Amino acid sequence: MTGTGAVDRRRLLQGAGALTAGALLGGLALPTTGRAALVEPRVYTRAEWAALPPTTSIRYLDRQPDHIVVHHTAGDNTTDYSLAAAFRHSRWIQDLHMANGWGDSGQQLTISRGGYVMEGRRHSLRAIYERQHVSGVQTANHNDHTIGIENEGLYMSVDTPAALFDALVRTCAWLCQTYQLDPYQAIVGHRDYVSTTVCPGDRLYARLPELRQRTAALIGA
Structure with missing residues (x-):
């Protein structure tokens, strides 16, 4: 997400901002029956x-995010x-x-x-459990409806460790099932929003x- 000497921040995909927060993207509804019960990832708290x-102050919003933004920490x-x-x-x-x-992560x-x-960011885990949203500082002008995942490392020319990518799949599946999002529409990269960044590598x-x-397969979408 961050680069040497500069911090890249975001631009939303064309038309995405017009979506109602929490709406299912592309008009696609995930099945409510026949899905495997997900085991949510173990999330270590701020404490x-x-x-x-x-x-x-942290903005806790009574709405759901509609995109999951994938970053690397560089x-x-x-x-x-x-x-x-x-x-x-x-x-x-x-x-x-x-x-x-930015006052916090x-x-x-x-x-x-x-x-x-x-x-x-503070209260992020609570917001996910309550199917609401904490506005972050990771997608400029669109923080109120995107949830960001930082992945440790720099991935321009090397691949992620298997453990990281597997955890990313599980985390995206958990978020998509929690917020009833279509993974094919909801999961995007930072560079999809900002043309000047190389994030997530x-x-x-x-x-x-x-x-x-893999996310869709895990939730049976």
């Missing part, structure tokens, strides 16, 4: 990774896949985003290279069709 309290491709490393990365992201004046969820899923972006397919 667990020792987040700082926000320095600005940080180091560490080979430390431990939970402790994942927690350090979440703190690094929060420090960076607060230094940018900008994204709602973060996935480490070891496949650990962590809550980002060429390699991860090229795998978005696979991500949509």
